[in-house]
Amino acid sequence: MPAALSPAELALCAGFVLGAYFIRGIVGFGSGLIAVPLLALVLPLSLVVPTVALTDYLASASQGIGSRRDIAWRALVPLLPFMLLGVGLALYLFSHLDPGLLTQALGVFVVAYAVYTLLDLHPGRVARPQWAAPLGGLGALIGTLFGTGGPFYVAYLQLWGPTKAQFRATAATVFLIEGSTRMTGYLAAGFFTRDVLLLFALALPLTALGLYAGHQVHTSLGEAAFRRLIGVLLLGGGVALLLK
Numbered sequence: 001m002p003a004a005l006s007p008a009e010l011a012l013c014a015g016f017v018l019g020a021y022f023i024r025g026i027v028g029f030g031s032g033l034i035a036v037p038l039l040a041l042v043l044p045l046s047l048v049v050p051t052v053a054l055t056d057y058l059a060s061a062s063q064g065i066g067s068r069r070d071i072a073w074r075a076l077v078p079l080l081p082f083m084l085l086g087v088g089l090a091l092y093l094f095s096h097l098d099p100g101l102l103t104q105a106l107g108v109f110v111v112a113y114a115v116y117t118l119l120d121l122h123p124g125r126v127a128r129p130q131w132a133a134p135l136g137g138l139g140a141l142i143g144t145l146f147g148t149g150g151p152f153y154v155a156y157l158q159l160w161g162p163t164k165a166q167f168r169a170t171a172a173t174v175f176l177i178e179g180s181t182r183m184t185g186y187l188a189a190g191f192f193t194r195d196v197l198l199l200f201a202l203a204l205p206l207t208a209l210g211l212y213a214g215h216q217v218h219t220s221l222g223e224a225a226f227r228r229l230i231g232v233l234l235l236g237g238g239v240a241l242l243l244k
Helices: 007-027 031-039 045-063 079-096 099-118 129-146 150-159 164-189 194-216 223-243
Strands: none
Touching (some): 007 194, 031 150, 045 099, 045 194, 099 129, 150 164
C-alpha cells in the first residue's frame, strides 16, 4: 500500500507523522490523537492504527516512565482489568465492522474531543475508583480501534489530582501497559502485515526526528493557547474524515 502512494501523498503522510511527534516531543502526549485522523485521510485505518501503535509505543519507551516512586498505583491498578476488556472488545469490532463505518466513527470521536478541547472543559478532582470502568474501558477501546485513547486516561488521572511528577510517571506507565496489550492483540489478530511493517520502517526516522526536535523547542504558547491550537487542528481533521 505505501508503494502505491503518489510522491505528494507520501510527503503529506511524512509531514503528518513528523508534526504529530514534534508535538509529542514538546508536551509528552497527543501523537496518536493527531497522527491517526490525519493519516486516515490518505491511508486505511487497518494500516494506520497498528503502525501508530508501534511508533507510539517506542515513543513512550524512549521518553521513559519517570521515577517509579512517583507512580500513583492507587489510580493505576483499578484501570488494568477494564483496559484488558476494552482491548478485547476493540479487536473483535476491528475485525467485524466495515472500514468505512470505523472511519466515520473516528471522525465523530475526533470532532467531539476537539469541541471538548476548544470549550476548555475539565473534570473536577473527584477521585473515585469507579471511574476506572468507563474511562479505562473506553480508553482501551478507542485506543485499540483508533490509536487515540489517551484523552480518557488523562481525564481519569486528572480526577485524582496528581502532582506533575505523579501524572507523568503514571500516564507513561498506563500507555506502556496498554500499548503492550494492544500490540499483542494486533499480532495475534494478524494486523502486523508487511504493509504495516513497511510503513512503520518509513515512519520510524520521522518519529525520532519529531521527538528530538520537540524536546529542543521551548514554545512561547501558553497551555490554554496550545490546547486551542490542537483543538482547531483536530476539528479540521475530524470534519475531513466525516466528509471523506
